[in-house]
Amino acid sequence: xxxxxxxxxxxxxxxxxxxxxxxxxxxxxxxxxxxxxxxxxxxxxxxxxxxxxxxxxxxxxxxxxxxxxxxxxxxxxxxxxxxxxxxxxxx
Amino acid sequence: xxxxxxxxxxxxxxxxxxxxxxxxxxxxxxxxxxxxxxxxxxxxxxxxxxxxxxxxxxxxxxxxxxxxxxxxxxxxxxxxxxxxxxxxxxxxx
Amino acid sequence: xxxxxxxxxxxxxxxxxxxxxxxxxxxxxxxxxxxxxxxxxxxxxxxxxxxxxxxxxxxxxxxxxxxxxxxxxxxxxxxxxxxxxxxxxxxxxxxxxxxxxxxxxxxxxxxxx
Amino acid sequence: xxxxxxxxxxxxxxxxxxxxxxxxxxxxxxxxxxxxxxxxxxxxxxxxxxxxxxxxxxxxxxxxxxxxxxxxxxxxxxxxxxxxxxxxxxxxxxxxxxxxxxxxxxxxxxxxxxxxxxxxxxxxxxxxxxxxxxxxxxxxxxxxxxxxxxxxxxxxxxxxxxxxxxxxxxxxxxxxxxxxxxxxxxxxxxxxxxxxxxxxxxxxxxxxxxxxxxxxxxxxxxxxxxxxxxxxxxxxxxxxxxxxxxxxxxxxxxxxxxxxxxxxxxxxxxxxxxxxxxxxxxxxxxxxxxxxxxxxxxxxxxxxxxxxxxxxx
Numbered sequence: 001x002x003x004x005x006x007x008x009x010x011x012x013x014x015x016x017x018x019x020x021x022x023x024x025x026x027x028x029x030x031x032x033x034x035x036x037x038x039x040x041x042x043x044x045x046x047x048x049x050x051x052x053x054x055x056x057x058x059x060x061x062x063x064x065x066x067x068x069x070x071x072x073x074x075x076x077x078x079x080x081x082x083x084x085x086x087x088x089x090x091x
Numbered sequence: 092x093x094x095x096x097x098x099x100x101x102x103x104x105x106x107x108x109x110x111x112x113x114x115x116x117x118x119x120x121x122x123x124x125x126x127x128x129x130x131x132x133x134x135x136x137x138x139x140x141x142x143x144x145x146x147x148x149x150x151x152x153x154x155x156x157x158x159x160x161x162x163x164x165x166x167x168x169x170x171x172x173x174x175x176x177x178x179x180x181x182x183x184x
Numbered sequence: 185x186x187x188x189x190x191x192x193x194x195x196x197x198x199x200x201x202x203x204x205x206x207x208x209x210x211x212x213x214x215x216x217x218x219x220x221x222x223x224x225x226x227x228x229x230x231x232x233x234x235x236x237x238x239x240x241x242x243x244x245x246x247x248x249x250x251x252x253x254x255x256x257x258x259x260x261x262x263x264x265x266x267x268x269x270x271x272x273x274x275x276x277x278x279x280x281x282x283x284x285x286x287x288x289x290x291x292x293x294x295x296x297x
Numbered sequence: 298x299x300x301x302x303x304x305x306x307x308x309x310x311x312x313x314x315x316x317x318x319x320x321x322x323x324x325x326x327x328x329x330x331x332x333x334x335x336x337x338x339x340x341x342x343x344x345x346x347x348x349x350x351x352x353x354x355x356x357x358x359x360x361x362x363x364x365x366x367x368x369x370x371x372x373x374x375x376x377x378x379x380x381x382x383x384x385x386x387x388x389x390x391x392x393x394x395x396x397x398x399x400x401x402x403x404x405x406x407x408x409x410x411x412x413x414x415x416x417x418x419x420x421x422x423x424x425x426x427x428x429x430x431x432x433x434x435x436x437x438x439x440x441x442x443x444x445x446x447x448x449x450x451x452x453x454x455x456x457x458x459x460x461x462x463x464x465x466x467x468x469x470x471x472x473x474x475x476x477x478x479x480x481x482x483x484x485x486x487x488x489x490x491x492x493x494x495x496x497x498x499x500x501x502x503x504x505x506x507x508x509x510x511x512x513x514x515x516x517x518x519x520x521x522x523x524x525x526x527x528x529x530x531x532x533x534x535x536x537x538x539x540x541x542x543x544x545x546x547x548x549x550x551x552x553x554x555x556x557x558x559x560x561x562x563x564x565x566x567x568x569x570x571x572x573x574x575x576x577x578x579x580x581x582x583x584x585x586x587x588x589x590x591x592x593x594x595x596x597x598x599x600x601x602x603x604x605x606x607x608x609x610x
Contacts (some may be wrong), residue, residue: 006300017311019115030181041135045142052146058349058511070363071169072523076365172488189406191309197399202320204391219479240347240605243433244417250354251449258456261599264370293496
């Protein structure tokens with residue numbers, strides 16, 4: 001079971017991160033945000049799998065924190081992106 | 092009984108991973124923003140949901156199980172809102 | 185563990201390379217953070233090697249890394265603030281201005297415009 | 298075991314790949330976004346190194362708050378008028394030098410580290426029983442190296458002083474600007490109403506569980522700071538002026554409380570930052586509570602930057 005969960009975590013890691021590398025090269029703002037969102041939930045999934053595979057309950061807390069901050073990063077990105085598209089905002 | 096539980100875990104986690112894979116492929120291959128969002132939300136909600144469902148029988152305590160469900164709910168809520176935000180941003184252009 | 189040790193060494197090399205070759209100060213700050221994270225990862229290796237007495241990793245290097253991450257953030261915030269002020273005053277972020285020291289009078293914010 | 302090894306290999310390769318992308322990215326914005334992804338991967342690496350405390354800190358501060366800071370800077374500055382890239386010969390020379398440094402470090406870490414590894418884990422675990430704490434990392438931070446932790450808070454305050462003093466004189470003590478001037482989207486406002494209550498519960502949980510399990514003041518404080526920044530970005534509340542006495546008190550309260558407990562140690566126990574017998578855990582939790590709030594305020598102010606508008610009358 002541990003091997004299976006580790007393998008699933010590895011597959012998730014490779015899937016989301018390959019998607020990430022691919023998207024960083026041909027980006028529009030919205031594509032980047034979607035990729036960030038996918039990487040965030042992928043990371044949460046990987047951490048949950050690792051927590052159960054390694055029987056380390058604290059790792060679930062890391063997953064919880066990441067779930068919270070994934071949304072935060074997207075918000076930061078939305079406001080950052082709208083700053084960069086409207087030049088009049090700049091000081 | 093334990094074989095049945097293990098089977099549930101294997102099936103659900105595999106299905107979740109497949110949703111993540113499909114979501115990533117969709118994100119790379121689909122032509123425009125709404126299509127890509129469609130692919131992304133499947134990975135977010137169903138992929139993570141199935142993985143959490145598969146992990147639930149494996150955790151030791153009720154608190155951990157609740158925490159797993161909380162993680163999924165949190166991603167579900169914030170994912171739904173963030174997806175709306177992304178859609179609004181993409182339509183703005 | 186050896187995998188992450190090699191990874192930490194390579195990260196430090198990469199960070200150093202970026203710090204030297206990237207012309208933009210903001211990119212230099214990012215590169216510096218990567219360099220720092222390589223050093224932290226090395227501490228993590230030391231901590232993991234020191235696993236004993238029923239804990240997975242030696243807590244002392246872990247505590248040092250936590251302190252280090254916070255201090256690195258403070259330094260990054262300071263550097264970014266300096267950079268943004270430079271940008272606000274001059275409209276660019278070049279660090280190699282010949283004129284900055286002597287020929288161009290420094291703008292003074294105290295005086296009313 | 299082999300599956301774990303394969304996972305580690307993939308993770309290390311991806312960390313290096315993302316770091317390379319970050320260094321080599323063409324635009325500043327791409328570099329910052331890949332840096333955030335890099336922080337996420339790095340916290341996975343910390344989990345694999347059995348250091349969940351550090352993984353939490355890296356995810357919250359390394360990726361989350363630093364990422365926001367750099368995103369804001371990249372959005373303001375962009376790629377305009379940066380200097381030219383150095384000539385190819387210099388690039389090659391720098392690459393060679395860095396490759397030498399990296400291989401030297403790799404050789405050192407792989408071959409020259411002493412065997413058996415020196416460890417302070419047994420004494421740290423032995424002193425754990427006398428404090429009543431369950432998390433050895435918190436015990437090290439607040440008992441064994443408490444002076445470091447105190448001075449680190451002072452460093453945070455000093456950094457904030459430095460950032461604030463970069464404000465032009467005419468807006469000294471004014472209000473920092475965060476995010477665009479345009480009114481926020483309704484969905485952003487909704488998220489900023491929904492997420493902070495959840496985040497505050499998680500932050501308090503993180504601080505409270507820190508005594509016995511991975512977590513603590515840094516992580517809780519970073520989450521609180523992130524939640525405050527969401528509220529500020531959505532314009533649900535205004536950033537207080539940097540001259541606001543309440544804000545300044547909030548920034549200083551934690552370090553001052555910690556220092557006061559330290560001085561009390563002189564009177565009640567036998568040394569600075571020593572805890573009287575049997576009161577170690579409550580005192581540490583009290584100090585951590587103050588520090589959590591102060592760290593949250595300081596981190597948020599550091600991200601918001603110096604004042605850009607005149608203070609409200």
